[in-house]
């Protein structure tokens with residue numbers, strides 16, 4: 250991939266489709282110069298049949314979304330703001346595992362394309378030097394309790410040279426980290442290829458059984474003290490890695506009948522945030 254020179258700082262949907270190295274993912278691209286949120290559009294398209302593998306891509310998002318109602322800064326021309334539509338035949342409560350599948354693919358692609366040592370911060374961030382370079386937002390549509398589609402929204406800071414004051418202490422871009430301008434098309438092609446491969450592995454067991462070792466090797470929090478922030482409770486613990494459902498195993502202490510006992514909690518993503526003891530990572 251690195252030898253291919255696709256460099257062009259404007260996206261071209263047709264060019265992207267033709268150069269995809271995947272069988273299905275990203276073979277159909279819906280491109281927008283500006284959109285509210287690629288996830289919102291992907292959820293609309295995902296209601297139609299046979300949109301599995303279609304990719305929604307935008308040059309700019311006016312109201313890019315993060316988790317739990319947070320916003321995602323998506324300025325023009327300097328990032329990858331995209332959402333992949335999937336229509337897998339899986340239990341709807343297994344869909345959140347696809348966030349981790351996507352994180353593996355994005356992390357591997359960033360490493361391969363840029364040579365940077367990015368890592369995964371459970372469950373949905375890719376980080377470098379303590380700062381966030383990518384966030385992933387997985388959403389779904391259900392119809393009569395059946396899963397209609399899963400949308401994997403991926404936001405990657407590629408070529409920003411700076412950030413607004415509200416996020417500058419925790420955001421970075423591939424350009425800031427590497428010192429060179431990033432070929433966004435090349436990175437997207439790579440991500441689609443690996444995401445498709447990891448997705449196929451995930452589908453074999455509808456779990457992370459075959460992927461958890463690789464994920465844990467890339468986990469920035471592994472064997473580190475973390476602070477778990479849940480609605481209504483916060484506690485410190487020691488992150489031991491994920492299990493095959495994608496839950497983060499955290500060793501912590503609890504007082505039972507006046508005695509301190511060590512327990513391992515399986516922290517499920519959703520309403521939870523994980524921080525380092527001294528900062529964001």
Ligand code: BT5
Nearest residue numbers: 286288313314315316319321322331384385386402404420
């Ligand atoms: C995420 O949420 O990290 C998920 C971000 C997903 C964005 C993609 S872009 C394509 C698709 N369409 C969408 O509308 N969304 C997806 P969360 O973990 O909640 O992190 C959000 C927090 O990260 C914010 O509250 C900010 O503090 C910070 N943040 C916002 N923009 C950022 C950026 N560009 N880079 C790094 N951090 C950012």
